Amino acid sequence: MTEDRILDKFDWRILDAVQANGKMSLAELSEHIGLSKTPCQIRLKRLEEEGYITGYHARLNMRLIRKNYVVFIQVKLEATSRHHLDKFNQAVRKMDAIQACHMMAGGFDYLLKVRCRNMEEYRVILTDDINDLPGVYQTTTFPVMEEVKRAVGVDLSAQV
Template sequence: MTDDRILDKFDWRILDAVQQDGRLSLAALSDQVGLSKTPCQIRLKRLEEDGYITGYHARLNMRKVRKNYVVFIQVKLEATSRRHLEQFNKAVRKIDVIQSCHMMAGGFDYLLKVRCRNMEEYRMILTDDINDLPGVYQTATFPVMEEVKRAVGVDFSNQL
């Protein structure tokens, strides 16, 4: 993977198109970015190989799959030495119900996003999984009342 490659407008257009719709056919992608199929396919493959594209995913209807209850959890650790952080990071990666984990600067150490069925299931996750993570000193839970916006990707308009 090379991080120093300069992307041109066609690369940015490809990235923008596939982040919006990963199921675009090569023909549709070629038309959308303004390249013929072969150069478009070569660029797409290179973007994948260089790690700019790390996968293709479907967006699921969380209500239909009964995972529409979302909570954010602030986590404070007992200590934040390298060893403590690495232990926490390793352990949190093993808990599938944690959708995202971000190390934070400020009044707490981590922000977790958990998606589950309901408050009852979340309470079990908190007591059985999150509070058992190494070094957890304190947690604060913030249930989501309504998801107002969920972006598909990032804005590349200044690169296009």
């Protein structure tokens, strides 16, 4: 990614539009941001090549696909040397059940988000997979009662 390049209002408008609707056609996008198709396509391709846009995704109905049970897990490691952190990070990236993993500062080392069918499936994931991750010392689980908000993008209104 080119971090020193300054994005103009059209670049920001493109980013805002595609994060809201990645399925938007080029014609719709160019009309939405106020550029003709060719310059819009050139800008979109450049934003992709420079790493500002890293992919396009569909938002699935988790209840219908039976993945609507969510838990957050605080993880403490036995040690937090670079070696231990790297081994944990590599192992977590291979686990499909872990939807998100964040290294934290404070009373624990990582916060995991796991999405699965139900408590029984989660128990198996915890005991057979998460507790066997490299260096795990302790876990604390927080089951989600209701998902109140699930955002798909960030607010770019100040940039547009």
